[in-house]
Amino acid sequence: MNVAAESSKLRTARVKERKVSLGLLLRLGIGLLVLAFFAYRFYGVLARQAYGAETWARLAISGLIIGSVYAVIALGYTLVYGILFMINFAHGEVMMIGAFAGYFVLEAFAASGFSARQPVLAILITFLAGMTVSMLVGISLERIAYRPLRGAPRLVPLISAIGASIFLQNAAQLMFGSMRRTYSNPPALERNVGWVLDIAGKPVSITYTGVLTFAFSVVLMIGLYLLVQRTRLGRAMRAVAENKEAAALMGVDVDRVIANTFAISGVLAGAAGVMWGLHNGIIYHYVGFIPGLKAFTAAVLGGIGNIPGAMLGGIVLGIAESLAPAVLDMPFQLKDVLAFAVLVLVLIFRPTGILGEVLAEEKV
Amino acid sequence: MKRRMLLFGTLLVIAGLLLSSCAPAATPAPTAAPATEAAPTATPAPAQAEPTATPAQPAAQVTDEWGVVVIPAGKTIKIGLAGPLTGDYANFGIDISRGAELALEEHPEVKGFKVEFVTQDTQGSPEQGAAVANKFASDPQMVGIVGHIFSGETEASIPIYEKAGIVMVSPSATNPTLTELGSKVFNRVAFTDKMQGEFAAKYIYEKLGVRKVVTMHDGGAYGQGLAGVMAEAFKALGGEVLGTQAITPGETDYSAPLAAVAALGPELIYFGGYDTDAAVLVSQMESAGLKGVIFFGCDGTYGENYLKLAGKAAEGTYSTYVPIPESEAFEKFRARYKERYGDEQGKLSPFSPHGHDAMAIILAALEKVAVVQADGSLAIPRKALADAVRATKDFPGLTGTITCSEVGECAAASIQFMVVKDGKWVVAE
Numbered sequence: 001m002n003v004a005a006e007s008s009k010l011r012t013a014r015v016k017e018r019k020v021s022l023g024l025l026l027r028l029g030i031g032l033l034v035l036a037f038f039a040y041r042f043y044g045v046l047a048r049q050a051y052g053a054e055t056w057a058r059l060a061i062s063g064l065i066i067g068s069v070y071a072v073i074a075l076g077y078t079l080v081y082g083i084l085f086m087i088n089f090a091h092g093e094v095m096m097i098g099a100f101a102g103y104f105v106l107e108a109f110a111a112s113g114f115s116a117r118q119p120v121l122a123i124l125i126t127f128l129a130g131m132t133v134s135m136l137v138g139i140s141l142e143r144i145a146y147r148p149l150r151g152a153p154r155l156v157p158l159i160s161a162i163g164a165s166i167f168l169q170n171a172a173q174l175m176f177g178s179m180r181r182t183y184s185n186p187p188a189l190e191r192n193v194g195w196v197l198d199i200a201g202k203p204v205s206i207t208y209t210g211v212l213t214f215a216f217s218v219v220l221m222i223g224l225y226l227l228v229q230r231t232r233l234g235r236a237m238r239a240v241a242e243n244k245e246a247a248a249l250m251g252v253d254v255d256r257v258i259a260n261t262f263a264i265s266g267v268l269a270g271a272a273g274v275m276w277g278l279h280n281g282i283i284y285h286y287v288g289f290i291p292g293l294k295a296f297t298a299a300v301l302g303g304i305g306n307i308p309g310a311m312l313g314g315i316v317l318g319i320a321e322s323l324a325p326a327v328l329d330m331p332f333q334l335k336d337v338l339a340f341a342v343l344v345l346v347l348i349f350r351p352t353g354i355l356g357e358v359l360a361e362e363k364v
Numbered sequence: 365m366k367r368r369m370l371l372f373g374t375l376l377v378i379a380g381l382l383l384s385s386c387a388p389a390a391t392p393a394p395t396a397a398p399a400t401e402a403a404p405t406a407t408p409a410p411a412q413a414e415p416t417a418t419p420a421q422p423a424a425q426v427t428d429e430w431g432v433v434v435i436p437a438g439k440t441i442k443i444g445l446a447g448p449l450t451g452d453y454a455n456f457g458i459d460i461s462r463g464a465e466l467a468l469e470e471h472p473e474v475k476g477f478k479v480e481f482v483t484q485d486t487q488g489s490p491e492q493g494a495a496v497a498n499k500f501a502s503d504p505q506m507v508g509i510v511g512h513i514f515s516g517e518t519e520a521s522i523p524i525y526e527k528a529g530i531v532m533v534s535p536s537a538t539n540p541t542l543t544e545l546g547s548k549v550f551n552r553v554a555f556t557d558k559m560q561g562e563f564a565a566k567y568i569y570e571k572l573g574v575r576k577v578v579t580m581h582d583g584g585a586y587g588q589g590l591a592g593v594m595a596e597a598f599k600a601l602g603g604e605v606l607g608t609q610a611i612t613p614g615e616t617d618y619s620a621p622l623a624a625v626a627a628l629g630p631e632l633i634y635f636g637g638y639d640t641d642a643a644v645l646v647s648q649m650e651s652a653g654l655k656g657v658i659f660f661g662c663d664g665t666y667g668e669n670y671l672k673l674a675g676k677a678a679e680g681t682y683s684t685y686v687p688i689p690e691s692e693a694f695e696k697f698r699a700r701y702k703e704r705y706g707d708e709q710g711k712l713s714p715f716s717p718h719g720h721d722a723m724a725i726i727l728a729a730l731e732k733v734a735v736v737q738a739d740g741s742l743a744i745p746r747k748a749l750a751d752a753v754r755a756t757k758d759f760p761g762l763t764g765t766i767t768c769s770e771v772g773e774c775a776a777a778s779i780q781f782m783v784v785k786d787g788k789w790v791v792a793e
Contacts, residue, residue, distance in 0.1 A: 051627045058623035058653055066617060178451055180640055182673055192651040192677070205651045280616035282644060282673065284452075287616065322620035332621035333583050333610035 031348045034341070041328040051326060054202035059322045065210040065279065067318020068217035072272040073295030074302070074310035075224055076265030082305040083241045083261050086154065089161040090141055091269055092292015093168035098134035098270030099283045100176060105129040106184055106277075115186035122186050123278075127216075131270035137168075138266025142259055165289075172285035180284045183277040185209070191281050209279040220271055221311050224264070228307060233260060241305075294321075294339070301343050303353030312354055317342070426735050428745030430529030433507055437740035440480040442505040443468075443726060445719075446496040446521070447513030448488035452614060452640055455669060457485070457513055459712035460535050462705055463719030464510045466697060467727070474730045477742050481723075482506075486517050490585075493517025494524060501528035507744050508533070508726040508753075510719060515539035515557075516585040518550075525549050529746035531753050533725050533774070535718035538663070539589045543771040549750050551772035553721045553763060555686045555779060557586065557636075560662060561593030563779050564684060568632060568660060569601045571793070576604045578630040580621070580637075580645070582613040587636035590662055594634050606630050613641050622652035632658040639665045643673035646681050658682065666782060666789065668711050678784045682792060686763075687780045688717045694762050721761035725774065729753045 045051065051059075073095055080088045106126045109115035115122035145164045149157045185191055194207035228234040239247040240257045248254050276291065277283050294317060302313025317339055324338035325331065346354060426432050435441055445464055447457035461483050468481050484499065486492040493512050500506050501524050509525060509532040512518040518537035525532050526549050533551045534542075540558035542550060568574050579595050581587035588610070595605045606628040609621050622645065625633065633654070635642055642665035649659060659681040661670075666683040674681075688694055697720065701709040709716055729752035735743045756774060759766040764776025783792040 051624070054653065055623050055627040058626070059620055062617070062619040062623065062652075173450075178454055179669075180452070180673060182675065192648055194651065202653065203655075204653065207651050276616075280644075281647060282616045282640075286614070290615070325620070326624050331608075331610040332618075332624065333612050335620070336612065 027348045031345060034345060038328060041330075045327060045329045050329065052202065053200040054204050055326070056323075057197075057199050057204045059326055060319060061204070061206060061210065063319035063322035064315065065213050065318070066322065067298075067315040068214045069272050069275055069279075069314075070291065070295045070298045070318050071311045071314025072217045072220055072268050072275070073291055074298040074314045075221065075307065076268045077296050077299040078302075078304055078307060078310040079224075079237075079261055079265045079268075081299070082307075083237060083258060084146070084157075086146070086157045087161065087296065088141075088146075088262075088265070089158070089292070089296075090145070090164035090168055091265065092288035092290075092295070093165050093172075094134050094137050094141070094266055094288070095269040095273040095276070095291065096172060096283070096285065096288030097137050097168065098130040098266075098273030099277045099287060100172065100273075101133035101270070102126045102130035102274035102277055103181055103183055103283055106186075110184040110186070115184075119186035119188040123189065123212075126278075127271060127274050130274035131267045134270025134273065135263045135266040138262040138269065139259055141266075142262040146262075147255070147258075165292075169285055169289065176285060178285060180282050183281050183283065185278055185281075189278065191279070207279070213275045213279045216271065216275060220268060221307075224268070225307060227264070233257070237261060297340070297343055301346055301353055303355040306353070306355050309353055309355035316354070425737060426743040426745050428747050430746035430750075433504065433744040433746060434737075435477055435505060435742040435744070437742075439505065440478045441474060441507055441730070441734075441742070441744070442480045442482050442503060443508045443510065443723065444500045444503075444506055445481065445483045445510045446486050446493060446500065446517070447483075447511050449483060449485040451487040453488045453514070453638060455667075455712040456536065456715060457483075457488070459716045460510070460513055460719035462701065463535070463716030464723035466700055466704065466716075467720040467723035469700075471724065471727045474727065475734050475736050475742060477734075479727065479730075480505075486512065486514075488514045488517060490516040490520035494520040497521035497524040501525060501530060506530060507730065507746075507749060510535060510722045510726065512537060513715075514584070514586060515542065515589065518542060519585055522547050522550050529750070531726065531729070531746075531750040533722040533753060535722040536715045537586075539585045540593065541589065543773055547772070548747075548754075551725075551753055551768055551774055553718050553725070553761070553766060553774045553776070554715075555663070555775045556773065557590040557662075558593050559775075560684055560779060561590050562597040564634065564660065564662070564781070565594050565597035565601060565603070567781055568634070569598060569603050572632070572658065574603070574632045574658065576606055576630050577632045577634050578606050578625050578628050579608045579634045580625065581608070581610055581635065582637035582641055583610045584613065584637065586664060587638075587662075590636035591634060594636070598634075611637075611641065611645075613637065615641075616644055617648070618645050619648050619652050622648055622654060626653035626657075630657060632660055634660045635665065636662055637664055639667055639670035640673060643670050643678070646674050647677040649677070663714065667713055671784065671787060671789070679787070681784050683782050683789070685714060685780050685782045685789070686775075687778070688762060689764055691762070693760070697762055717762035721759075721763050721766060724761060725753055725756050725759060725766065728759060729756070 076091050077088060080086060109122045141164055145160045146157050149160055189208055191209055192207055194205050196203045196205045228237060236252045236257045239252050240254055244254055298313035298317040299310045301317055302309030320342045321335045321339045325335050445461050447460060448454050449457040465481060468479060472479060484496040486496050500509060509530055511534055512521050513536050515537045518534055519542060522545060526547055531549050534554060536554045537552055538554045538557045540556050577598060579591040581591040599605055609625050611618055611621050635645060642661050646659050661683040663684045663686060666685045671678050698709045729749055732752045733745055733748040737743050754768050754772060756766055756768045761776060766774050766776045768774040781792040782789045
């Protein structure tokens with residue numbers, strides 16, 4: 001009797017094993033098929049010599065810059081997710097508000113001639129303004145939309161976040177109008193002007209705004225990493241991420257840590273918004289939505305909750321987006337589709353993202 | 365469980381992205397129902413009778429194949445406008461509705477019945493265009509439509525109005541195929557993209573002496589159609605079309621598609637689309653390796669908005685403009701526009717005179733076919749109205765003397781190419 005039960009248990013286990021391997025095979029098969037298709041298309045592009053080295057360089061530069069902005073926004077998603085296990089869908093809108101704050105400050109500076117006289121100071125103040133306003137928006141979001149729902153099931157704050165996103169978008173449309181506005185950069189930081197490299201005998205320009213965007217993103221990422229790893233606040237944040245109750249018992253003010261997390265993610269979003277405005281030039285009430293979605297994707301791609309993962313995910317997504325249509329010889333209108341195809345491919349092989357999730361607690 | 369949450373989130377993102385990418389772009393043609401005789405007659409009958417459902421009312425003396433709209437005494441006749449009134453392309457809708465409103469002020473009544481102008485927002489999208497069309501079609505007092513404004517939404521709405529028997533005059537839907545659907549209700553005073561694309565190809569080949577072009581478009585019915593027509597015509601002239609590139613409208617960074625275009629080595633980029641996207645393209649051309657390449661837009665990229673957004677980068681770029689001939693009526697129209705709305709006419713879009721003429725044509729046709737009945741109500745036969753619009757001949761409009769062809773092409777104007785010099789649009793030689 002006992003033996004029979006044992007053997008039947010064994011049999012079900014074996015069946016399960018076979019099922020798992022079948023699923024894995026299927027996934028691998030699909031993944032390999034897609035990869036083979038990609039390789040075939042890419043071979044076609046290479047064989048035709050459709051693009052020279054200078055084009056690849058231009059595409060990579062464009063991807064690197066946009067990717068670094070995605071990375072900074074993705075950090076905000078990842079921070080909040082790491083601590084609250086909640087996706088803050090209004091994060092893109094926080095970035096949009098930051099972009100508007102920077103716009104108005106820069107506009108005033110341009111009108112008074114201050115940005116021509118003191119470009120460095122003007123840019124610094126613009127960033128500060130964008131980051132401060134976004135920080136305030138982030139904190140109030142947490143207070144109004146998320147804190148009252150702290151104990152609720154996990155879907156509830158998610159819906160609240162989507163509501164907050166729509167609210168902020170429409171509020172911005174009502175306050176600032178639906179027209180597009182152009183950032184008035186200081187003359188020293190003119191858009192689309194920069195150093196010109198010579199690659200394969202063709203000029204490849206690296207714009208000043210692009211370099212600023214990339215460099216400042218890296219600074220922000222390093223700063224955030226140090227903040228989380230080396231400071232008291234960072235330790236408290238990690239403690240709350242590990243276990244809220246235990247952290248509270250150890251004397252960590254959980255509410256304050258969460259508010260601080262939202263403030264930091266707001267600061268990052270504000271910086272991203274101002275970078276977006278300075279580099280791309282055009283902002284409007286909808287400008288945060290798509291980058292917000294992309295950055296969320298980047299966070300998942302890198303492994304959500306994982307700070308280096310968000311950075312890597314952002315850069316990979318940015319580069320995939322600008323290179324993939326050229327690699328596969330498809331119209332650039334399909335770049336979003338291709339970016340998501342990359343996401344799906346990565347998740348097939350690594351369901352927790354490139355670097356994996358950093359999770360101590362088993363989340364429901 | 366957690367992974368399932370992630371999956372849900374990812375799905376949500378993908379759905380959001382799909383939705384947003386669909387918004388301004390056109391969807392593939394809704395299978396355009398060829399106007400069979402049977403289709404229109406079937407549905408309007410129940411739709412039109414309601415407002416008059418007073419028991420004593422005998423059957424209307426006026427009869428019509430598509431049904432008769434009966435407006436009881438004291439009620440208003442309704443004319444609708446559907447187009448983008450909010451969002452990115454709001455300037456077109458607002459400007460055109462102002463033009464139509466001014467036309468209505470000149471001619472506020474038909475046979476003693478007041479005409480009411482109803483505007484509805486579509487944001488320029490085909491999905492919302494169809495929704496608004498359904499709303500208008502269910503209104504028994506609705507007799508005519510100024511619109512729709514974009515080609516994509518117009519394409520989506522024609523079958524709906526066709527079924528309801530409501531006549532349309534579009535001021536600005538320029539996609540050539542729209543009048544090839546065999547619709548009995550659709551007419552337009554807009555200059556078509558076919559004419560525009562062919563003229564542009566000729567101008568680029570002969571006047572600018574360009575032999576190698578790349579076409580770009582925003583994937584919408586208007587932009588893609590125009591770019592296609594231009595490419596065909598340019599090839600027919602002996603020029604070389606090196607390739608075509610589609611962009612996602614509404615973005616603020618097109619450096620990657622531009623770099624891919626630069627690899628083809630064109631002398632000129634021909635763009636079919638709207639001003640905001642064109643402004644982003646021209647400002648990023650130089651850093652994408654397209655220095656010295658001419659940017660040639662279309663009538664969707666003409667206007668002050670483009671100059672404001674593109675700034676210095678706009679210098680030397682081209683667009684098309686359908687000029688309004690100088691006339692006393694147009695002079696007056698401009699003055700009234702300024703007085704009424706505070707803006708300079710032509711600042712928002714070049715289409716307000718077209719909006720005016722579309723409305724004026726519908727009103728003139730109403731005047732011809734509407735009949736006051738014995739009980740004081742007004743009868744408007746639907747098919748007779750559509751036929752009267754189609755039969756418009758030598759109508760004095762702002763855009764010129766308007767005569768409609770048998771498929772509903774009523775454009776009077778000719779075309780002009782414009783170039784930016786010192787921050788202003790001037791006529792190109």
